[in-house]
Amino acid sequence: MTQFAKGATIRRDAGLYGFERALARQGLTPVAGVDEAGRGACAGPLVAAAVVLDRPIPGIADSKLLTEARREKCFDLIMKRATDVSVVIVSAPDCDQMGMHVANISALRRALARLAVRPGYVLTDGFPVDGLGVPGLAVWKGDRVAASIAAASIVAKVTRDRIMVQLHEEYPAYDFATHKGYCTSLHQEKLDEHGPCPEHRRRYVNVRAAMEGAVREQ
Numbered sequence: 001m002t003q004f005a006k007g008a009t010i011r012r013d014a015g016l017y018g019f020e021r022a023l024a025r026q027g028l029t030p031v032a033g034v035d036e037a038g039r040g041a042c043a044g045p046l047v048a049a050a051v052v053l054d055r056p057i058p059g060i061a062d063s064k065l066l067t068e069a070r071r072e073k074c075f076d077l078i079m080k081r082a083t084d085v086s087v088v089i090v091s092a093p094d095c096d097q098m099g100m101h102v103a104n105i106s107a108l109r110r111a112l113a114r115l116a117v118r119p120g121y122v123l124t125d126g127f128p129v130d131g132l133g134v135p136g137l138a139v140w141k142g143d144r145v146a147a148s149i150a151a152a153s154i155v156a157k158v159t160r161d162r163i164m165v166q167l168h169e170e171y172p173a174y175d176f177a178t179h180k181g182y183c184t185s186l187h188q189e190k191l192d193e194h195g196p197c198p199e200h201r202r203r204y205v206n207v208r209a210a211m212e213g214a215v216r217e218q
Helices: 018-025 068-081 092-098 100-113 147-170 185-194 205-217
Strands: 031-037 046-052 084-090 121-125 136-139
Touching: 018 031, 018 147, 031 100, 031 147, 046 100, 046 147, 068 147, 084 092, 084 100, 084 147, 092 100, 121 147, 185 205
Parallel strands: 031 121, 121 136
Antiparallel strands: 031 046, 046 084
16 A cells, blocks of 8 residues: 555545545546444454545445434435445355454455446555555544445444344344344344354354353253
8 A cells, every 4th residue: 555645635624525536636546445334343343445536425424423214215325326336245254264364454455446437546544455456545523534445334333234134034033133143132132042053253262162152052
């Protein structure tokens, strides 16, 4: 990843589209934002998204700051109005096989590669992602300060939440529709009671402990 474009500056009051406007002034367009959802969950897939915006989309913000209903509305607007959107889904077994960091970096790269529009610059949330093939910048809390990253966070979050609701129908004992596979007290209670299902990530300590407990009880 490179540093931010030389000569480009972001004012503190530039707003959510400040990065995109500054890069456009430098001719570094289109700008793609990439982000993921589910990295910290102990069940379900990891989902990465890449989004290219060419115009403001009302209401978008960090997906974690929006209500579920608002995320769904923003998701629909992004899918209709964004220049390009791509999504990559990494299954729980694949996350176990690769390890979460490798799975995460790989998913972000693949999401960017699947865009039909080749970006001139890439903004990532929090940490740098090498090997993207274009210049880019890791933005601290990027989903709160850069519109394209915020849009990617919404697409990834809504896509993953919908998957977890579907998995709830397949594995109702774990109540995936409520906690979406994250390590909540409710999820841990269900995990300890029933042991892990195929959607649980075996690399996680709490999942391994539940597996061992289920074996001892047999």
